[in-house]
Structure formats: C-alpha cells, structure tokens
Amino acid sequence: MSAADAAARKSGVRVGMAAAKAQAIFHGLMLVDADPAADAAALERLTLWALGQYSPIVAVDAPDGIVMDTEGADHLQGGETLMVTGIVNRFRGRMLSARVAVADTWGAAHACARAVQRETVIVPAGETERAVEGLPLSMLRLPAKTVDDLRMLGFKTIGELSAQPRAPLALRFGPEIGRRLDQMFGRLAEPIDPIRTPELIEVSRAFAEPIGAPETIDKYVGRLVVQLVEELQRKGLGVRRADLIVEKVDGTRQAIRAGTAKPARDVAWLTKLFRDRTEKIEPGFGIEKLTLVAVMTEALEDLQKSSALVEDETSDVTPLVDIFGNRGHRVFRVAPVFSDVPERSVQRIAAAAVNDETWANHWPRPVRLLARPDRIEAIALMPDHPPASITWRGRRMKVKRADGPERVFGEWWKRDAELEAVRDYFIVEGEGGERLWIFRQGDGVDPGTGSHRWFVHGIFA
Numbered sequence: 001m002s003a004a005d006a007a008a009r010k011s012g013v014r015v016g017m018a019a020a021k022a023q024a025i026f027h028g029l030m031l032v033d034a035d036p037a038a039d040a041a042a043l044e045r046l047t048l049w050a051l052g053q054y055s056p057i058v059a060v061d062a063p064d065g066i067v068m069d070t071e072g073a074d075h076l077q078g079g080e081t082l083m084v085t086g087i088v089n090r091f092r093g094r095m096l097s098a099r100v101a102v103a104d105t106w107g108a109a110h111a112c113a114r115a116v117q118r119e120t121v122i123v124p125a126g127e128t129e130r131a132v133e134g135l136p137l138s139m140l141r142l143p144a145k146t147v148d149d150l151r152m153l154g155f156k157t158i159g160e161l162s163a164q165p166r167a168p169l170a171l172r173f174g175p176e177i178g179r180r181l182d183q184m185f186g187r188l189a190e191p192i193d194p195i196r197t198p199e200l201i202e203v204s205r206a207f208a209e210p211i212g213a214p215e216t217i218d219k220y221v222g223r224l225v226v227q228l229v230e231e232l233q234r235k236g237l238g239v240r241r242a243d244l245i246v247e248k249v250d251g252t253r254q255a256i257r258a259g260t261a262k263p264a265r266d267v268a269w270l271t272k273l274f275r276d277r278t279e280k281i282e283p284g285f286g287i288e289k290l291t292l293v294a295v296m297t298e299a300l301e302d303l304q305k306s307s308a309l310v311e312d313e314t315s316d317v318t319p320l321v322d323i324f325g326n327r328g329h330r331v332f333r334v335a336p337v338f339s340d341v342p343e344r345s346v347q348r349i350a351a352a353a354v355n356d357e358t359w360a361n362h363w364p365r366p367v368r369l370l371a372r373p374d375r376i377e378a379i380a381l382m383p384d385h386p387p388a389s390i391t392w393r394g395r396r397m398k399v400k401r402a403d404g405p406e407r408v409f410g411e412w413w414k415r416d417a418e419l420e421a422v423r424d425y426f427i428v429e430g431e432g433g434e435r436l437w438i439f440r441q442g443d444g445v446d447p448g449t450g451s452h453r454w455f456v457h458g459i460f461a
Contacts, residue, residue, distance in 0.1 A: 002034045006097070039063070047195050052296050054083065056243030056255035059192045065113065067106050069192050072280065073257055078330070084120040104128050106192065107184030111139035111158070128185055133159030140180045146173055158184070189251050201235070202293040203227040210249050210286020217278050217287070222271045224292040229265045231294075238263025238300030244274055246281055247289040254281060261321040261331070261351050263300040269319065276323075321351040340408050342369060342457060363406045364427065366437045366458030373455035376438065382452070383444025386426045390438065392456055397430040408439075422449045427460070435460035 001022055004013045011026045023029050040062070047066050051058040054077065057069035070083065077083035084100040091098040101113035103123040108131060112121045115135045123131040132139070135158050137147050150173075155161045161169075162181050169177050182188035196202070203224050211217060221244065232239060240263055246254040258273040281287075321331045332348040339345040346369070378387035386402035404426035410418025425439040437458035442450025 036063075044195070048197065051195060052241060054087070056245060056257050056293070056295070057192050057194045057253055059195050061106075061110060065110065067110065067192055069253070069255065070102065072255065080122055081120075084122065088119045103131065105184055105186045106190050107141065107180065108132050110141065111135050111184070115139050129159075129162075132184060133157065133162070137161060140177075140184065142176060142180055146176065149173070150177075191251050191253055194245065194253075196293075200293055200295060201228065201231050201237070201297065202291055203231065204289060204291040206289045207287065210283075210288050212283035212286050214279065214281075217281060217283070217290075218275050220290055221274050221278060221292075224290060225271045225274065226267055228292050228294060229267050229270065232265045232297065232300075236299060236301070237294075237297040238265050239270070239294045239297055240264075241294075241296035242270070242274075243293045243295055244278075245289075245291040245293065246283075246287055247291070248284050249286045249288050250284055252284070256280065259296075259325055261318045261325065263298040264318075265300060273323075318351075325351075339411065341411060342408070343372075344411075363425075364460075367461045368459045370457055370459075373439070373457045376454050376456050378438070378440075378454035380440070380454075382440075384424075386428060387438070387454065390428070390436075390454065390456075392436075397432075397434070399428045400431050401429040403427045405440075407443075420446075420449050425457070 001013065001015055001017045001019060004015055004022075008022070008026055008029065013022045013026055013029070019031060023031070040060075043060055043062070043064070043066070047058055047060050050066055050068060055068040055070050055073045059067050061067040070080070074080050074083050077086060080102050084102060087100050088098050099113045099116075099119055099121075101109045101116070101121040101123070103109040103112060103121075104125060105128060108123060108128045111132050112123060112135075121131075137150055137155060137158060140147075140158060140161075142150075150161065155164075158181075161177070162185070166178050179188060183190040205220055205224060211220070224244075228239070228242070239260065241257065241259045244256040244258075246256070248254070256274065256277050258270070258277065260270075260273075264270065324331050331351045333351050333353075334346050335349045335353075337345050337347045342365070374392065377391040379389050380387040384405060386404055387399055389396060389398045391397070405424035406426075408423045408425060410421030412419040421441075422443050423439040423441060424443065425437060427435060428438055429435045436456050437460065438454060438456050440450070440452060440454050442452045444452060
C-alpha cells in the first residue's frame with residue numbers, strides 16, 4: 001500500500017501494509033494501481049500553481065509535498081495565519097485534503113506538516129527545537145535503512161537523537177545524520193531551488209565580483225527589466241506578476257514579488273515597482289546573481305500612441321492599484337451580480353477587471369449596505385404601511401417621510417426555504433434627516449412568508 005484515504009486509515013489500513021492484509025481488515029476495500037509518474041506530474045502542476053499564487057521561491061518536496069519560502073510574501077496574503085488557512089480552504093474546495101506548516105527551516109516545516117495531526121501549524125520564530133523534539137525519526141528525511149538502524153539502537157524521536165554526541169553517530173552512519181539535524185535546526189543552510197519550466201520567461205545576470213551597494217543593485221535591476229520587456233514584447237505578452245530572485249554568496253536566496261492589476265511591459269513602471277522594494281534586500285556578504293522571472297503573463301497588444309500636440313487625459317488608476325497591491329493591501333471594486341436579493345447582488349472583483357453586468361433595479365439603493373441586516377423594533381400598520389417609528393440600537397426615531405413598499409421575493413430556485421419568502425423594503429426618513437433602508441420579513445399577512453420582524457439593511461447619503 002503506497003497510500004490510503006481517511007476511511008481506510010480509520011479502519012486500520014496503513015501505508016506499507018500488504019494488500020491482502022489490508023483487504024482482510026477492511027471488507028470491500030477498493031484497490032487502485034499506483035501511478036507514481038502521474039502523481040509526480042500532478043504535484044509539479046500544483047507546485048507551479050503555488051509559484052503563481054503564494055511565493056517566488058517554490059519547489060517540489062517529493063514525494064507528496066511542496067516547499068515554499070514565504071518570507072516577504074506572506075503579507076500579500078494577509079499574514080501567515082490567513083495564508084495557511086487560505087491554502088487549506090482552497091484545497092478543501094476542490095475536495096482535496098492538505099496540511100500546511102510554517103517554520104524557520106525547510107526541515108522543520110516538512111516534519112510538522114506530516115507528523116502533527118492538525119491542518120495548519122505555525123511554529124513561532126526561534127522555537128524550532130521545541131516543536132520537533134518529540135517527532136519521530138522518519139521526519140528527518142533520512143534513508144529508511146538508517147532510520148531502522150537507529151530504532152534498533154533505541155532512538156525514537158528527533159530530540160533523543162539530537163542530544164547524542166555527533167562523533168559516534170558519524171563514525172557509524174556517516175555525515176548524513178548531522179547534516180539533516182543541522183538543516184532542521186537552522187545551523188546549516190538548505191536553499192530551495194525554485195521550480196522552472198520552459199514556458200516561464202526569465203532573464204538573469206551573474207557577477208564575477210559580488211555586489212551589495214543599493215545603487216548597484218538598482219542599476220542591474222533596471223537592466224534586467226529592459227531585457228524582460230524585450231522578451232515579453234517578442235512574444236506579445238504583458239506581465240501580471242514578476243519575481244526578482246537574489247542569490248547570495250552564502251548560498252541563500254531572497255525574493256521580491258511585484259504584481260500589476262493588468263498586463264504591462266512598461267520599462268519605467270516595472271522598474272519603479274521593483275526599485276520601491278529593493279531597499280528590503282539584505283546582500284549579506286554579497287550578491288552573486290540576480291534573476292527576474294515573469295511568473296504570470298497575459299496577451300498584450302501594442303497600442304498606438306496619440307500624435308496630438310496635447311496629451312489625452314487619462315483616468316487610469318492602475319498604477320495606484322499596483323502600488324497599494326504590492327504593499328500588501330487588497331484592492332478591489334464592487335460589481336453587480338444578477339440577483340434580486342440585495343446582499344447577493346454585489347461581488348468583489350479585481351480592481352482592473354471588466355464586468356458588463358449592471359444593476360437593473362429602478363428603485364434607489366443605499367450608498368452603504370450593511371454586512372448583515374440589523375434587527376430593529378418598529379410600530380407599523382400591516383400589511384402595506386411603513387413604520388410610524390423605529391428603534392435602532394437603543395435610539396428611537398420618528399419617521400417623517402417614507403417610500404415603499406418594494407417587494408423582494410426569495411430565490412426559490414436556489415434554496416427551498418425561500419419558496420414563499422418575501423421582504424417588503426421601505427425608504428424612511430427621520431426628523432433629523434437620516435435616511436435608512438429597512439425591510440419587514442414577510443408580506444404582513446401570512447406567517448409562512450416570514451417572521452414579520454423588521455431590519456435595517458442600508459443607509460442613504
């Protein structure tokens with residue numbers, strides 16, 4: 001057995017178990033021939049997807065994982081916690097299970113993701129040793145025979161092994177145990193070699209003498225942008241997301257990611273996006289190579305510039321969107337969705353996305369729609385009269401003017417519970433000039449259409 005699903009594992013089936021024994025334990029067990037090549041190809045596709053979504057430095061952590069260096073990139077996802085929960089939720093939405101761990105080192109993250117029985121694990125900085133000391137030896141990424149021999153000697157956990165003198169272990173097993181322990185605890189660097197495919201457009205510059213001065217870094221970043229734009233123009237593409245990979249003389253890598261709201265290949269603008277962030281580069285003992293990669297591209301046609309003596313006015317806010325987006329802010333705009341139910345008639349879309357839908361309602365709508373309707377008390381003559389007064393959040397308001405009702409029916413084709421549901425909406429104005437959008441659940445006559453309770457749903461300017 002090379003793999004088992006959750007139901008099989010719950011019944012006692014384990015990876016490595018003989019098929020006959022597994023079938024004896026689980027009656028009716030379905031066996032499927034393993035296809036390592038197809039699994040490896042699927043894992044590579046997932047890794048490329050993660051490269052475009054989460055981090056500039058992503059690689060396959062065979063046979064069943066992905067490793068990412070998210071330092072400097074997690075803020076684009078709202079921080080580590082939102083990032084790891086978002087990854088798990090996106091996999092779950094595709095009927096896949098995933099475990100995600102964040103730690104100081106590749107080795108620690110690899111071990112925690114596989115050995116800790118939680119979907120998400122975040123190891124605080126500097127607490128790697130405490131997090132892994134109780135994990136089994138198999139999490140050290142050692143050869144299976146070495147792990148078996150260590151168990152024969154009485155070692156069960158990583159903590160027990162790390163507490164032993166190195167010399168006897170090296171004499172018997174060679175340097176591999178010490179190397180893996182040092183990598184896990186961060187005493188030895190383990191750089192991630194990012195995944196690359198022929199489809200990715202990249203340009204690079206290696207240096208005979210390491211560089212480190214900010215102005216020198218900026219100069220070569222500008223030259224790489226020019227080269228990248230030339231490649232993009234040759235293929236009729238614009239870049240949506242680009243990564244600057246900084247390789248240092250000590251073997252470590254640092255990455256900077258810049259994104260654009262729509263395809264771009266303007267040299268000046270792309271150079272500015274990167275130069276605004278190159279101050280975060282820590283050259284250490286020096287930089288020996290710079291690589292610029294276009295990880296997400298889209299078709300982009302050349303636009304003919306106006307020959308008028310006076311420049312055309314432009315209202316393009318894409319540059320501002322790019323600046324905020326690269327600082328970690330989530331920039332979006334609100335677009336209509338075809339739905340009569342107010343809270344379902346809006347959606348968030350990308351700031352530069354095109355949306356041809358329009359709101360078809362002839363009734364006015366408030367400038368602010370509450371996240372969820374807020375309960376109020378109302379004095380009203382049912383079924384068709386607006387309230388004479390309402391009490392909202394402890395404050396009583398006498399209604400001076402009102403308009404309505406506007407009846408909104410439930411979407412019975414989506415939810416059976418909304419087969420008879422209705423809402424009656426009113427625009428009411430108080431004596432102080434405040435204008436609210438309120439509704440009553442139900443038609444005011446039949447209890448089956450709603451509870452007849454009143455709610456505030458929006459606020460007019």
